[in-house]
Amino acid sequence: MRIDEEPATVSGGLRRLAPLALALALLLSACAGDQTGAILAPAAITVPPEAPRVTGRERNTSDADHAKLVASFGGEYQAPSTLRMITEVTDRLVRATERPDETYNVTLLDSPVINAFALPNGRLYVTRGLLALATDTSEIAAVLAHEIAHVTLRHASARSELALRSQLVSRVVADVLNDPETGAKLQDQSRFAIARFSREQELEADGIGVRTLARAGYDPFGAGRFLTALNRTIAMKTGTGLAGEPDMLATHPGTAERITLVTRAARLIGAPGLGVDERARYLAAIDGIAYGDNPTDGIVRGRRFLHPGLGIAFEVPDGFTIENTRSAVLGTTGEGSRRLLFDQVDSQVGQGLDEVLKATWNDAIETGSIQNRMVAGHPAVTALSRGKEWTFRLAAIRVGERTFRMIMAAKGGTDPDPAFRRWTESLAGVSAGEAGALRPLRIQIVQAAAADSAEDLARRMAVPDRALDRFLVLNGLERGARLRAGQSYKLVAE
Template identity: 55%
Template sequence: MNGTRRINTGFKTGLAFSILLIAMGLAGCSTSGSGSGIPLPPTAPRTVAESQSDRDHAKLVAAFGGEVRAPSAHQLLNDIITRLVQASDRPSETFQVTILNSPVVNAFALPSGRIYVTRGLLALANDTSEIAAVLSHEIAHVTLRHASQRNELQARSSLITRVTENVLNNAAEAAVVRDQSRMTLASFSRSQELEADQAGVKVLARAGFDPFGAPRLLTALGRSANSSDTGRTSGGDIGSSHPATSERISQAVQAARRANAPGIGEADRARYLATIDGLAYGDDPVDGVVRGRTFIHARLGVAFVAPVGFTLENTSQAVLGASADGGRRLLFDAAETPNGQSLEEVLRSTWKDTIEPGSMETSTINGLPVATALSRGKEWHFRLSAVRIGTTTYRLIVAAKVGSGDLDGMFRQMLASVRHVQPDEARSVQPLHLKIVTAQNGETSETLAARMPASERPLERFILLNGLDRSGPLKAGESYKIVGD
């Protein structure tokens, strides 16, 4: 998307971020001051590799919206890592863990021994053994030296770059390239992921944790990836670059059975839930938030509403949206515009394909100057717009496959929702947090989910967060996670 700049909107996922991970020699996988952990000896001299590691660390932290300052959570993760490393075949290895400020369900490691866990993943786990399973898996990637085997991924990053550059601009080509690159990455990492799973479960059991925490967490990951409620935050990375979750679960269960009998090993659900009580959940309002079909960016002072049936994804480059069948898509981003450049010129300079002659129009919507245009491709049609709020120009692009519906009506309805957010409304946008509550006699998933009015599809979210079956009863006196202000 030449001529555009990042809207700085929050979640750091998708293909653009994949390039960053590949370039840095990512050793781990997707399952989101400096990170605390087992420190390097203070007298150790700094090397070129360590300096590069620090630069890579800074890039990752910045790309994921910063680091979460949660001392109790850091302490728990450090305690877990200490036990895991001591139980591993390489007890002299050193690791540092950082909690990333992202709602994405994600964890990965760099060859340097830096491990990253997103707050989105912390929210999904339900006990200490489950998060220990993630850390053990990532430690295995490092100790098995998987990063050194992934060098060829660098050469493939050009494919992913092409996908990023062609979002909505050439949808058919982008889809083909995306599928090809994902298949290549998946086939390359398949054996490594399964190997790290097996090694991770062994170390998990040796360290005294419940080895069945691994298949439980993998089950939660599978549900998260398949959930329409969380699809925008998972970004597809798990499914695109790793073996099928069902296969990983099956093999993890077998490994857990070989390691220990069910019920043997520490899970420590109480400590874990107490640790994540109050943890920020979902999008950070500083970087824009998605609330159902509404996107609102308090700092930039802009908001819009997506059409019915769309799911929004708040990425580092733009807000993306798509209908369930993929036949309709949208993009909302900020354009880098020279002083004095008209809105018509913005559309002409930032759109690569042909704009239909005579389709360019200017108008005012919600008191904001707007330019709109039409572009027709062989399989997709596009409605383009540039909207100016203060000194910032935003692009709204809506695409539809030929014959898939009323593109013009959908576009105009959405464009009419773009508005300037006033300071009072901006201040009212507050982050969501996890809350740990105790179920009382007679309480059900429905009654606890009803205490989550700020969440989209609260019952589905409650079931997913707590790893429950929809028909399963709650246990009186048991602690559960809900989401609130």
């Protein structure tokens, strides 16, 4: 949770954030990605619509935009050996494309989100979250080949041109022909056209990426393995065991569809066993990289959340699993019948906390439910709101000059007040000593002993829940798989 974030965008009664600028959404190809959410990048970024060739690894005219983009993803992640390996893989892939004279500049991003994307000027971005998920060089090469395909195919330029043309048509109809209603309909239809176009581009980049993989000497089946790991990760995050399909405006096809396509493309090239995966080299390069939240943006330790920058901490009730996102801390129980949200909201000077709740909540607040109270020594206002399917407990708490919301929802008509009170009363400060002792979790590479099982190594994982599932996904293993003695595997360690 970033200190400077706006209120979170979630379903239910919370007021929603304004959408990102259309031009940025078209030009940022967030492709590998953690498809449970959109890329949160600053709307002020502008990127040239053309895709110039980069003749060397020099800096180009979009340095300011590059800096803003990197900052929006937590800054640049410093891992020289990892960056060197990624750059070597990128150069090898580029030599296997139809434009081998182009050169790309790779930046590692200090973000736990699983994502990679490319800009038309030849800049490639890879998050450390994605690096942690991949298990060998062919998998990371598959992601990079996909992004390189977007640049060489000029996809961003095509999307930008389509968007501008659609905007122009709707504006002419609305302004020149004095028919704003038809103009609005045309613009709405263009959104669907752009979404379809984007999905087609993703599938095209997948197919070309697999062929580039093979020409570069990598295992073309690495693309399918990585997408499978991504799909399993999404499924764990949804808590349903099934990854959700995209809606009609999603710019990405469903991950399952992409797995089918890249696997078919790899089989057209040859049987499994082609190319190299360089597993040992890759794992050595990512040994020790940070995993999960950066403590400066808040960190989850079991059921406890701590944010040194905000100077606050709290503990969620039993049964909740929490996740720290860019704009909020989100939590849910295993069966999904209770959920919670913690975020920071803007408030005006002199604005009462009851007014803050009303201003940031769309549903009706039950008459007479607003109460003034103290939470951990801080002034607070709590309230009750009942929707059609959920019952909400709300709190606005003022800590110094900041105002926070704590919201708990229970499915049906049951009032979640007992658990809500335990949660709000756990709010506390973070001491300087505790803040200084916080360190990010890290990927640790270990070799399996002859007697080790997946369950044995999973017990060494420093994760809050589902240790075995996380170990299997991180290492590309299925349940019941036997470990190979002497082979390296990824753990999450403190």
